[in-house]
Amino acid sequence: MAILKLPAVADYWRQKHMFSVPFPGSLMPRDSFRVISWNLHMSDPAEDVINDRKKGTPEYDTLFRVRPLMDDIKIACKSFYQPRLNLSIDERMVATKAKTGMTQYMKAKPTKWGFKLFVLADSSNGYTCDFTVYTGKSKFATGCGLSFDSVVGLMKPAFLGSGYHLYCDNFYTSPHLFRHLRSLKFGACGTIREGRKEAPKTKVNALTRKSPRGSLRWIRDGDLLFTKWMDNREVSMCSTIHPAYSGDTVQRRQKSREGHWETSHIPIPTPIIEYNKYMGGVDLSDQLIQYYSVHHTTKRWYRTLFLHFLDIAITNSYILHKELCQSAQSRPLTHKAFVEQLAAELCGVTLDVAATPKLTGHTPLPTRETTDQSSRATAGRLRCELCKRKGVKKDTPWKCGECDVPLCLLADRNCFHLWHS
Known part of the structure; x- marks a missing residue:
């Protein structure tokens, strides 16, 4: 989100649209991200309730909900x-x-x-x-x-x-x-x-x-x-x-x-x-x-500070990267390249995008490759999509190479032909 700015968080998971972004959906479902975001807490919610009861007294801590992470970030900045x-x-x-x-x-x-x-x-x-x-x-x-x-x-x-x-x-x-x-x-x-x-x-x-x-x-x-x-x-x-x-x-x-x-x-x-x-x-x-800020609109004030703490950590990390490269007399990454590499490593992926698979055409392919001659006819059998829509439970070892849909391919039940016609 620091690299690619979209008007709303849900737009990162928008499908079948000219401005669709494929990567976020491949990493995490939209609803999972929302649930994590909605339930994000930096302090114990039970202790939050105890602190809220102290409101109006000198013992009340206004920043109690962000203090654990804030203290960790401050210690890291100084360490x-x-x-x-x-x-x-x-x-x-x-x-x-x-x-x-x-x-x-x-x-x-x-x-x-x-x-x-x-x-x-x-x-x-x-x-x-x-x-x-x-x-x-x-x-x-x-x-x-x-x-x-x-x-x-x-x-x-x-x-x-x-x-x-x-x-x-x-x-x-x-x-x-x-x-x-x-x-x-x-x-x-x-x-x-x-x-x-x-x-x-x-x-x-x-x-x-x-x-x-x-x-x-x-x-x-x-x-x-x-x-x-x-x-x-x-x-x-x-x-x-x-x-x-x-x-x-x-x-x-x-x-x-x-x-x-x-x-x-x-x-x-x-x-x-x-x-x-x-x-x-x-x-x-x-x-x-x-x-390259990760800041975006949120309905909870403590999540706003959480996002800013992320910004501080990212920016300080980039400055440290430049300082280390300077001491080693090597060329540092640009700010954009550093944030891209950081995002890729945190997501457990690489920046290299896999090439788009070449379309094979509407030709029948086995659902799973196998070298065992005895199980070739039954290996990787999946429910036929056309039969399933008709309410019939039939399995098939064949699929369409371009549609990637399992379909029957038999002399008396040619769902492959009916699907494409």
Whole structure:
């Protein structure tokens, strides 16, 4: 389903149609797939009932129905790959409009309605290192805010160690968070909102709307570096790992006084260059997932998350495949070829499609080949299709080679001739 997109799940088993797909029906009947899908549970249904009775109390677990698989996926993400130096944290939306109390709306995201996940990804390849599913503010009641708790919950020294550089947007960035990460021996860099608590509020030598493009301002507060840069608008950054300026420039086109467009090189702070380079880890992960996603509409909210966990596993597996091929200096499969091979192996088949058997014409053939002369007349006898329709029970060792239907072929009972006439 990740490779071949059809409007409805039942369309994969549609027969005698121009858009019929033969493979799913050869692997599993449609009704069997539906029964498995309808009865898919990641937790014990008896324990689900006990958890539902706790609704409205602190002991109630909103994600109880998906937690066993979710924990296994998170452990696998952290067990098989150690990320590189630069990491990024951002939100990810899993599309759904189910009324669960967890469904969020984010107007700035391409997928505006769905479950919101906080994702930690490797900036170099988009590998999903860890994630949490947002279930409501009541779950983040430490007093430091949702953005603080979501970052601290993902940046775990027990898993990562120390020395990593984290990049995040202005939803997460705060002096309090960056100082806490510094105490854990993590560096951090991100855009910062005006008026953040503990951020410098001085107006001395501040940028104004009339400041020329490329104007730079910075100030240090212990380990924290705050920078402001004028581009089309003012950009504010906070970092614990970069100098304010390293001599870098960026090209911009702007009109001269004579009205001609000219390309100029303007200075740019180092934190902005590094932020633009490493902030896209989660976006890269989302992009890879969307290429070949198994997501489809379902009536149970926990099956939506189940399908997304499959997407994470498939995408991370492909990234690991590329990393292993790179270390072995061999050529990796394309993303499409990898997903096709993975599907074939999980289904226990090969990608090689058997050639269509050549039509033999409407000629009589034995229902089963045999070398035993004594049983040749009775081997593989099947119920004659024409006799069965007449309500007569007659067996025959013959069938039509093209129709693949068992038919009598006797001097006094030539069902083969009657069937084709």
